[in-house]
Amino acid sequence: MANPPGAAAVTRVERLPRRGRPRWLTVLICAVVLLALLIAAADRGGVVFAQHEMAVQIKKEGFPTTPKVTIKGFPFLTQVVSRHFGDVRLEAxxxxxGPLRITNLKVRARDVRVDSGFSSGTLGSVDGxxxxxxxxxxxxxxxxxLxxxxxxxxxxxxxxxxxxxxxxxxATVTKQGNSIVVRTQSIEGFSRSDIGNDLDFTVPVKGLPMGLTFQSVTVSAAGVGLHVTGRNVKFSDS
Structure with a gap:
């Protein structure tokens, strides 16, 4: 049976090979992706190195052990070039x-500037x-x-x-000067004269790492939090 008019032409069109993506474009896309991965890896590797070096130097500013340092922000390499870090977190x-043991210290440092070798620098402001x-x-x-x-x-x-x-x-917990002050307000089953000041005490808070100062105190479910701050905190390898 003869094909209807135009059938052969339709068949030829259907058999034409589909044109795929040019090879050079595929290679270019792969190269760009690989370059991006290498830059990201270098960026993260640089962060790890910088965090370690910064932590080693900051430890010398009154920490018994090396604090954990986390540098925020991406890309990191641009911060390295300028040696200026906008957001650095420290934890120890x-x-x-003195008589007081600080269970945990968490602070946020801003406007951090370091020298080329990360051996010294300044924390513009610290709050935590x-x-x-x-x-x-x-x-x-x-x-x-007690x-x-x-x-x-x-x-x-x-x-x-x-x-x-x-x-x-x-009892109340307040800040007086540079001290935490605990003062009895009421006693169950006893008069104040029976107990006297046995439940009252004062704990000095001074000599904090990096010269941080004690601003206020709050009570939480597990303990007390001391709001600490600092400005232009310097650290170095000397």
Whole structure:
């Protein structure tokens, strides 16, 4: 049976090979992707190196162990070229300052400038929290049997073993000068004259790493947070 008019032409069109992407374009796309991956890897590798070097030098500013340093921002390599970092996070633990042990310190540094070898620099501004657990705060008092728990609104519940019984008091936690001050407000089952000032104590907060200063105190479920700040904090390998 003869094909209808135009059938042969349709068949020829259907058999034409499909034109794919030019080879040079495929190679170019692969090269661009590979270059991007290499730049990203170099960027992240540079971050790891810079964080380590910065942490080693900052440790010398009053930290008992090397703090954890995290440099924020991408791309990182442009920050290296300018030696200017907009956002750097520092974290350290178990910092002993006099009778007080700081359980954990977390701060955010801005406007960080370093020299070409990361051996010295300046933290433009530092803001964060020094956390002190209730256990560590109680240990800093003169009463080894004192137990502290949260009572809300910057209040703590203080319990003390009196031998034949236990005294429980509600106390305020405030900042006075450079000290944390715990003062009894009410005592369950006893008069103030019975207990005196046995549940009251003051803990100095001074000599913080990097010259940080203590601004305020808040009570949380697990302890107290000290708002700490600093400006133009310098660090170096000397």
């Amino acid at each position: 633990g178990r910092i002993t300052e 929290t020094a956390f002190v657990s209730f256990k560590d705060l109680a240990s800093a008092s003169d009463n080894p049997d 137990v502290l728990t949260a009572a809300g609104n910057n209040l703590v519940k203080a319990k003390m073993d009196l031998g034949i019984t236990e005294a429980t008091a509600t």
